[in-house]
Amino acid sequence: EAQVTQNPRYLITVTGKKLTVTCSQNMNHEYMSWYRQDPGLGLRQIYYSMNVEVTDKGDVPEGYKVSRKEKRNFPLILESPSPNQTSLYFCASSITAGGRTDTQYFGPGTRLTVL
Amino acid sequence: QKEVEQDPGPLSVPEGAIVSLNCTYSNSAFQYFMWYRQYSRKGPELLMYTYSSGNKEDGRFTAQVDKSSKYISLFIRDSQPSDSATYLCAMIEGSNYKLTFGKGTLLTVNP
Numbered sequence: 001e002a003q004v005t006q007n008p009r010y011l012i013t014v015t016g017k018k019l020t021v022t023c024s025q026n027m028n029h030e031y032m033s034w035y036r037q038d039p040g041l042g043l044r045q046i047y048y049s050m051n052v053e054v055t056d057k058g059d060v061p062e063g064y065k066v067s068r069k070e071k072r073n074f075p076l077i078l079e080s081p082s083p084n085q086t087s088l089y090f091c092a093s094s095i096t097a098g099g100r101t102d103t104q105y106f107g108p109g110t111r112l113t114v115l
Numbered sequence: 116q117k118e119v120e121q122d123p124g125p126l127s128v129p130e131g132a133i134v135s136l137n138c139t140y141s142n143s144a145f146q147y148f149m150w151y152r153q154y155s156r157k158g159p160e161l162l163m164y165t166y167s168s169g170n171k172e173d174g175r176f177t178a179q180v181d182k183s184s185k186y187i188s189l190f191i192r193d194s195q196p197s198d199s200a201t202y203l204c205a206m207i208e209g210s211n212y213k214l215t216f217g218k219g220t221l222l223t224v225n226p
Contacts, residue, residue: 033214042121042218043159043203050212058213090158097212104149106158 002027004107006091012113013081021076021110023091029105031094032074033058034066036087037109043090049074050097081114088112118142121204121217130226134191138204138217141185146209148180150189153201153219162202163189194224 004025013019025032033048035058045058049068063085065077074093078085088111094104121138128134136150147166151159163178165171171178177190187206191198204217 031212035216040218043216045214045216048212048214056212059215092158097207102164103161106160109156109158 002105004091004093004105006089006107006110008110009108010111012115014115015082016080019078019081019112021078021089021091021112023074023076023107024072025074025093025105026072027093027105028071029093029095030071031097031104032068033092033104034064034074034076035090035092036060036085037090038087046076046089048097081112083114086112086114118145119204119206119215119217122220123218124220125223126220127223127225128194130194130196130224132194132224134194134198134222134224136189136191136202136204136220136222138187139185140187140206142206142208142215143185144208144210145206145215147207148178148187149205149207150176150178151203151205151216153203155200159203194222196224196226199223 007022030051034046035043037043044060047066049055091107092104095102119140149164150162152162153159168180168182175192179188201219201221203219207214
């Protein structure tokens with residue numbers, strides 16, 4: 001079954017404690033992306049990756065890091081989380097950039113709370 | 116001005132109604148246009164994509180793009196309670212790969 005998996009699904013942490021949210025896809029997609037979704041602000045792109053070792057900033061990259069060492073995995077790293085990073089995070093993958101001519105598959109989401 | 120503006124709703128319609136959802140944009144570099152549907156507590160799922168002005172139809176859904184007016188629409192015919200969800204427009208430039216979403220419109224279709 002084609003899918004994007006994220007872990008953990010729920011996380012409560014404290015300010016400053018480094019964390020990683022993993023994302024994995026089984027469709028051999030080249031394009032992967034991270035988004036955050038906040039009430040009143042909608043879905044905003046954090047980082048995206050066109051292929052292994054190729055990443056670029058989206059609209060809201062501050063406070064986040066990513067890496068793409070393997071095609072299937074695209075972890076999101078918060079080196080020093082702050083309360084304003086409390087949000088619902090989605091990972092997504094597609095064949096073409098942003099799924100502009102194909103389907104972009106979204107993971108189930110990770111709800112992060114930073115105290 | 117935000118690059119993509121979407122009618123915020125919420126929108127409540129009776130079953131069987133025709134629904135019109137709209138987005139405007141200011142960035143003339145946007146070349147690809149998509150509509151996503153998001154059910155509560157789920158990730159978005161792609162409904163339709165298009166990259167040319169005009170209409171594109173898929174079952175009960177029609178996506179319309181007017182590049183000259185920088186305006187896109189999604190029409191839902193014979194709306195069903197199962198169409199109740201948040202609908203998000205999304206756009207991407209032709210020269211880069213950054214995706215920009217509208218804030219979404221919450222639609223409720225009442226039986």
